[in-house]
Amino acid sequence: MKKIAIYAMCLFAVVTLDSCRSSKEVSPIDTFIMPCSDMVKSEGALRAWASGASDNEATARKKAVTAASAELAAMLSKTVQATTEDYSSVLTESENVLSKSFMSDKTKTIVDKTISGATIICDRWSKDSNGQYTNYIVLELKGADYLKALYEELGKNSAESINKELLEKLFLENINKQSAK
Numbered sequence: 001m002k003k004i005a006i007y008a009m010c011l012f013a014v015v016t017l018d019s020c021r022s023s024k025e026v027s028p029i030d031t032f033i034m035p036c037s038d039m040v041k042s043e044g045a046l047r048a049w050a051s052g053a054s055d056n057e058a059t060a061r062k063k064a065v066t067a068a069s070a071e072l073a074a075m076l077s078k079t080v081q082a083t084t085e086d087y088s089s090v091l092t093e094s095e096n097v098l099s100k101s102f103m104s105d106k107t108k109t110i111v112d113k114t115i116s117g118a119t120i121i122c123d124r125w126s127k128d129s130n131g132q133y134t135n136y137i138v139l140e141l142k143g144a145d146y147l148k149a150l151y152e153e154l155g156k157n158s159a160e161s162i163n164k165e166l167l168e169k170l171f172l173e174n175i176n177k178q179s180a181k
Contacts, residue, residue, distance in 0.1 A: 035136040036122035045142045046079065046175055047121070048072035053134040057125075064135040065120075072139050073115050075178055076146070080107045082174045087167055110153055114146045143175045 040049045048071035052063025084107065122138040147168055 035124035035126070036138045039122045039138045042140065043176060044144070044172055045140050046072060046075045046178060047138055047140045048075060049122075049136070049138045051134055051136045053132055055131055055133065057133050057135070060133040060135040061137075064137040065139070068137050068139040069115055069118065072118055072141055073111060076111055076115065076141060079171070079174045079178045080111070082177070083167070083171045086170045086174065087163075090166060107150060110146065110149045114141060114149050117141075117145065143172050147171060 036049055040047050048068045050064050050067035050071060052060045052065070052067060054060040054063060118139040118141045120137060121140045122136070124136040126134045126136075128134070150167075151164065
């Protein structure tokens, strides 16, 4: 009798669980790879991918560029912070405090300037059946461009001495770490 009861409960559980299964079968062919997403990683440059959707092409593009710029600014901010920390850890204690605050001030002024000069390296469009436009975009900021702007800013204050070779090495290492994420 116990065997029949256990068998009945198992059969009931199988039928119940089977009915919970999704009625829609998903095929691996139905997966969708977002346009331009394959271009996000790069050596020596930061790249940000974003999309914007609207019933107006100009609005969709503006949304995509704004989102990509915000992502690029966040990535650059993290990279600059990590570079400043790495750079100041190499210096002696007396150089460290002065150099760290100086570098932080100068790098913050450069971020907006260089983000506005980022290059669009991928720009794709799609339109769905409802008339909705979607713009997929990738913005790129080369590490060399950022360093060039930073060196110009640092050159305005000749009292501070910055080891440009060390700074460049650390910055490019941090860019590569950031773009690998």
